[in-house]
Amino acid sequence: MQEKVEAAPILSMNSVEVLYDNVMLAIKGVSIQVPTGEMIALLGSNGAGKSTTLKAISGLLKAERGRISRGEIAFQGTDITEVLAQNRVAMGICHVIEGRRVFEHLTPDENLIAAAPRGMSRSVLNAEKEKIYDYFPRLAERRNSQAGYLSGGEQQMLAIGRALVTQPSLLMLDEPSLGLAPFLVAEIFGILQKINRKEGMSVLLVEQNALAALEIVSQGYLIENGRVVMHGTAAALKSNSDIQEFYLGGGEGTNFHNVKHYSRRKRWLS
Amino acid sequence: MDWIFLTELAINGALTGLLYSLFAIGLVLIYKASSVPNLAQGGLTMVGAYVVLALAHDAGLPLWLAIPLAAVIMFGLGFGIERVALRRLAGRPVIMILMLTLGLDIFLRGTTLAIWGGTSRSVELGVSYDPLILSDIFISRIHLVGAGVALALFVAFMVFFRTRTGIKLRAIADDYMASWSVGISVEHGVGLSWALASVVAVAAGVIWGEIQGVDQALSLLLLKGLTVAVLGGLDSILGAIVAGIILGVIENVGADFLDPLVGGGSRELIVASVLILTVMIRPHGLFGRHDIERV
Ligand SMILES: Nc1ncnc2c1ncn2[C@@H]1O[C@H](COP(=O)(O)OP(=O)(O)OP(=O)(O)O)[C@@H](O)[C@H]1O
Ligand SMILES: [Mg+2]
Numbered sequence: 185m186q187e188k189v190e191a192a193p194i195l196s197m198n199s200v201e202v203l204y205d206n207v208m209l210a211i212k213g214v215s216i217q218v219p220t221g222e223m224i225a226l227l228g229s230n231g232a233g234k235s236t237t238l239k240a241i242s243g244l245l246k247a248e249r250g251r252i253s254r255g256e257i258a259f260q261g262t263d264i265t266e267v268l269a270q271n272r273v274a275m276g277i278c279h280v281i282e283g284r285r286v287f288e289h290l291t292p293d294e295n296l297i298a299a300a301p302r303g304m305s306r307s308v309l310n311a312e313k314e315k316i317y318d319y320f321p322r323l324a325e326r327r328n329s330q331a332g333y334l335s336g337g338e339q340q341m342l343a344i345g346r347a348l349v350t351q352p353s354l355l356m357l358d359e360p361s362l363g364l365a366p367f368l369v370a371e372i373f374g375i376l377q378k379i380n381r382k383e384g385m386s387v388l389l390v391e392q393n394a395l396a397a398l399e400i401v402s403q404g405y406l407i408e409n410g411r412v413v414m415h416g417t418a419a420a421l422k423s424n425s426d427i428q429e430f431y432l433g434g435g436e437g438t439n440f441h442n443v444k445h446y447s448r449r450k451r452w453l454s
Numbered sequence: 455m456d457w458i459f460l461t462e463l464a465i466n467g468a469l470t471g472l473l474y475s476l477f478a479i480g481l482v483l484i485y486k487a488s489s490v491p492n493l494a495q496g497g498l499t500m501v502g503a504y505v506v507l508a509l510a511h512d513a514g515l516p517l518w519l520a521i522p523l524a525a526v527i528m529f530g531l532g533f534g535i536e537r538v539a540l541r542r543l544a545g546r547p548v549i550m551i552l553m554l555t556l557g558l559d560i561f562l563r564g565t566t567l568a569i570w571g572g573t574s575r576s577v578e579l580g581v582s583y584d585p586l587i588l589s590d591i592f593i594s595r596i597h598l599v600g601a602g603v604a605l606a607l608f609v610a611f612m613v614f615f616r617t618r619t620g621i622k623l624r625a626i627a628d629d630y631m632a633s634w635s636v637g638i639s640v641e642h643g644v645g646l647s648w649a650l651a652s653v654v655a656v657a658a659g660v661i662w663g664e665i666q667g668v669d670q671a672l673s674l675l676l677l678k679g680l681t682v683a684v685l686g687g688l689d690s691i692l693g694a695i696v697a698g699i700i701l702g703v704i705e706n707v708g709a710d711f712l713d714p715l716v717g718g719g720s721r722e723l724i725v726a727s728v729l730i731l732t733v734m735i736r737p738h739g740l741f742g743r744h745d746i747e748r749v
Pocket of ligand 1: 209
């Protein structure tokens, strides 16, 4: 079904290698493309290098003493490999980091305000906030309570909402489903899909929950030991026997902490 | 029991306490924006006073001009400290940053000693030394002025932390990484908090310099300021005000009872006990943010 004319990719990552502390090679030549307006999944087990890939794109690597030692990343045709993280946000890349790190001592409303880009007028910010509360009505109800006491699902919604305030054209999410009940995952993924359709926002979704992710994306990449080992349409990945065995085998609500054990031994490159 | 005398002790204690608050607000500002206790706040306060003196007495400017000018200079110094020293340490363990601020305090003390020497100088604010007498109660005018400044700064910062910039500073204190992830300039925010704390240091330096003279001993205010900040909750401006009043009253009234028994010096004991007991019994102080623990 991918025969349609490929639009220029909003993001293209070419053989990127990342070093932590100048010694630890975390990803080894990863190439990924996100076509404009599409949702793409990045799958893989623990320690595969998914978060590192997102941090390379958002520029947050620097905060963890990591750096890109080879390859380059282009966003909307511009090389951003050397651009500061905060300027990448201004360009339209926003990274919802692992573990729904909301500003716990702020209210949801203040969380959204904190993310407002410099120079965003009060009226635009208010409109932006209302739009986010429309997407996530649960947040609207609790907009003035302390964010640290929201439920896990609400915190994930807030983390996504907070990213939306920056008005990204590429939204990257790192395991938004982690630790959430299946109905909440469905709710959040449904909203992501809605945002993608309504605003044409491109999405790069990192997930261990391949089953849920492959339902909403058009293509997926599978990454193991810092390398991309498989790339295909969602349909192709879903029917792939390896993926079925190791990622979808457990049926609904697969617990990846069990699956990881097996996938570690699996040789994707064999 | 002499009630008038006791009331006088309590009122003057509360006023002195508000002067501790004035100092502690600087500590709270930095903690609120970066979760780092600034052990150099005493040094900054001392430098703030010296800069005012340099402008007023050495350069001959009138005080009404020297004080705002010193505030501007110290604002720049605060930003400079972040740029030169703290930026390299962003994201490192707090203990490293703590040691850095301690080193900075010693450095500032040494610098003032080298430039201006160690003799105590007076500010000569021009506030009368005659006490104000309110129905038999004697009140120090300079303390009254200082308490007023503390309360004005309290109101100003309560408003500030509800503005967009203030909210961003609180966000930074919560989570550096999450702040970076939405494009907040953590470096700029931390710099701004140091700049504001340095301005507060000018206010505290002038008032305390007027009371006890300007010399390196000003930096020792850190001990009482830290006690107030910890009792108030380290990140609470309201806490700094309330805790200042509490500590001032306990110290003044308590010392009056205890001094005859132990033969003097009980003030330090009282302050130390408050600090130790707070940390042991209520580590987040009166109004401090709790670390949220939920599974
Ligand atoms: N800050 C860091 N310093 C050093 N090594 C790191 C750092 N962060 C990650 N690594 C290493 O890089 C490799 C890839 O880690 P990464 O976090 O990208 O994996 P992941 O696919 O996101 O895993 P998970 O599913 O557990 O989140 C791992 O071996 C990890 O130990
Ligand atoms: Mg990860």
